[in-house]
Amino acid sequence: MNxxxxxxxxxxxxxxxxxxxxxxAAQLGGVSRNAVIGKVHRLSLPGRAKAGGAATTARAPKRNTSAPRAPNYASRVATRTVTRQQGATMLKEEVEIDTVHEIEYRPAANVVVPISRRLxxxxxxxxxxxxxVGDPLKDDFHFCxxxxxxxxxxxxYHQRLAYQPVHDRRRAAH
Known part of the structure; x- marks a missing residue:
């Protein structure tokens, strides 16, 4: 394709x-998405226009939500203005940051752990x-x-450990 x-x-x-x-690529026909990206790069075109109308390649940094957080902390999202360089231009942008405060942990007092029958x-x-229970490669391995x-x-008892409600799992992951 020329x-x-x-x-x-x-x-x-x-x-x-x-x-x-x-x-x-779909509108031009006969060209792939990657060919369009390559040509845009070779032409040194600025970033695409956004809904706000300004053409820019600046993006707010993404927060890593895949890492688990410690269970005794809660986080809040706050915004902060940072300055960064893009080419010869200094840009100011607001980014979201996580602020963390400690939560007091009180274990449940009425939990009874059953004695295993060691089968x-x-x-x-x-x-x-x-x-x-235990390491399957060791001699003391057994089932409840x-x-x-x-x-x-x-x-x-083990049902409560294995089957957690969806909202509790989502809360623990964030």
Missing amino acids: WTDERVEKLKKLWSEGLSASQI GLTELTERTCKWP GNDSPDSSPYCT
Whole structure:
């Protein structure tokens, strides 16, 4: 595919209107998204126009939400103005930062940990808890073995550990 002057002008126009590389490739026809990105780079075109109208490549830094946080802390999001350089221009932008404050942890006083019956794999039945305890490669490895309710592989204590409500898991992940 050859980049004619007409196609390059159409590319520049569509890019300045804020269309994505995929959308531009579809409108031009016979060209891939990667070819559009490469041509934009070689032409040194500025960043696409955003909804606000200004063409810029500046983006607010993304927060890493994949790392688990310690359970005894809560966070709030605050904004902070930072200055950074882009080319020969200094840009001011507001970014979100996490602020952390300590939460007092009070363990539940009414938790009763059941005594394990220490069953081996061959001793398990449909009505026994199959919660593994210890290292499977060691001699003292065993299963809980306490009575489990209907259609559950675990006793009521281990059910609470294994099956956490969705909102609790989401809260712990953020």
